[in-house]
Amino acid sequence: MGVSTRIAMKMGYHRDPSNLANISPFEGEMRRRTFFILEAFDLLLSFQAGLPATIHEEECDTEPPSNLFDTDFDEDCKALPPSRPPTDSTPMLYYRHKSRLARIFRRIYRHAVSLKVSSYEVTMKLDSELQEAHKDVPPSLRIRPLALSFTDQPYMILNRLYSDLVYLKSVCVLHRNYLSQDRSDPTFGYSRRVCGDASLQILKHQAELHEACQPGGLFYDHKWMLSSLSCHDFLLAAMITCLDLYESHKQSADSAPDDLESQLKKYDALRLSHGIWTSRRAFSRDARRASRVLAVMLSKVPRPNIRDKPTLEMESMRQAPRKENGPFEAAVGSSESSSWNSNAFDLADQGFSMDTYAPPDFNSADPLNTVFTEFDNVDWGLIDQSLLGLSNDGVAAFDWELLDGPEAFPFT
DSSP, rough: OOOHHHHHHHTTTTSSSGGGSOOOOHHHHHHHHHHHHHHHHHHHHHHTTTOOSSSGGGGOOOOOOEEESGOOOOTTOSSOOOOOOOTTTTTTHHHHHHHHHHHHHHHHHHHHHHHOOHHHHHHHHHHHHHHHHHHHTTOOOOOOOOOGGSSSSSHHHHHHHHHHHHHOOOOOHHHGGGGGOOOOOOOGHHHHHHHHHHHHHHHHHHHHHHHHHTTTTTTTTTTGGOHHHHHHHHHHHHHHHHHHHHHHHTGGGGOOHHHHHHHHHHHHHHHHHHHHHHTTTTHHHHHHHHHHHHHHHHHSSSOOOOOSSHHHHHHOOOOOOOOOOOHHHHHHHHHOOOOHHHHGGGGGGTTOSOOOOOOOOOOTTTTHHHHHTTTTOHHHHHHHHHTTTBOTTSBOOGGGGGGGGGOOOOOO
C-alpha cells in the first residue's frame, strides 16, 4: 500500500483534478474515488502498525468523492452534476462521509504521536471539529441497534458500524493521554469521561457484532465482509478500558455510587471482550495475544465493589434513566442490543461480587504477569506493545491468520 500511495502521488492523484489539465470530468471523479481508497488505507494501516501516515493533508487538495449514482454521469459528460444532498443514500455517501472523518482522524493521530507536547486547547479544538463532523453524519449512516436493522442490507449495516468506529477511535486516541494525567484535576474531566465512554461503546459494538456472527445471526453468512481493521479497534478499546479501570481503582475508595456503577459496566464489558477473544484463540494469533493480556489484567484489577450498597438503592440506580450529559450518551443508549442487555453484563448475581477475577486461561507464570506485580508501577507501554504484537525488532506483526479459512476477515 505504501508503494501504491507513492505511485499515485507521483501520478498527481493527490491534486484535485480541477487543478490539472486534460482531465475529463469522468476521469477526475474516478481519480477522487481512487485517491480516497489509498488515503483511507494509508491512514488505517499506518495506525494499525504504529507508523506515521505517508499522506499529509498539507500536501493534498483532492476533494472527497461526489455523492452521485454511477448513472448520474458517464465517460462523455461535459461536466459533473452537483453532488446530491446527504439525505440521498447513494453507494458513495459512506465514502464521502468517511473521507471527512478520516482526514480529521489523521490530524488527531499525528497530534497524539507528536514528539512536541501540545496544549490542551489544541486537543479541544480537534475535539470540536470531530464532534461537528459526527453531528453531520447522514441519516442513513447513523448507528442503530442490529435488532432494528434486520431489513437492511449487510453492507449498509457495516458502513454504519465502520464509520462509527472511526469516530469512536478518534475520540479514544485524542483523549487517551488524559486518562492518567492528574485525575484530581477537573480540567481534564471531560477527556476522561468521553474517552472511557468511547472505549465502552466500541466494546459494545464488539459484543453485538460477535453475537450477530453466531449461527442464526444476522452476519453468520456474511462474515467474509468483516474487516480485520475492526479487530484492532477492539484491542484499542480493551487497552483503554484496562487503563481506565486501573486508574479508577486507585481512587475507588472515594468514588461516588454513579462512578462505581460506571466502573462495573466497564469491567463486565472487558470480561465479555475477553471471552470473545478467547473463543477466537484457535483461529487467530491476535486473538490469542489479546486473550492472554486481558487475562492478566482481569486477574489483577478487582471488580468494583458495590454490593455493600442497599439493594433498593442499587435497583434504583440500575433503572434510573440515563442523563444526557455528554456526546456519547445518546450513542450508547441508542445502540442497546440483546447482547448488551443480557445477564452477561449483570454478573453481580453470578458470584463475582467483589473478588478479583482470574479467567480460565490465566497463567501465573506468564511473563506479562510480572508487569503487574507492582500494582502502582504498571508499564503501559509494554502492554501496548504486547497488544499490538511488536516483535523484538520493533516491527508490528500483522495477523494474516485472520484472512485465512472459512471465517475470513478481509479488508473492506
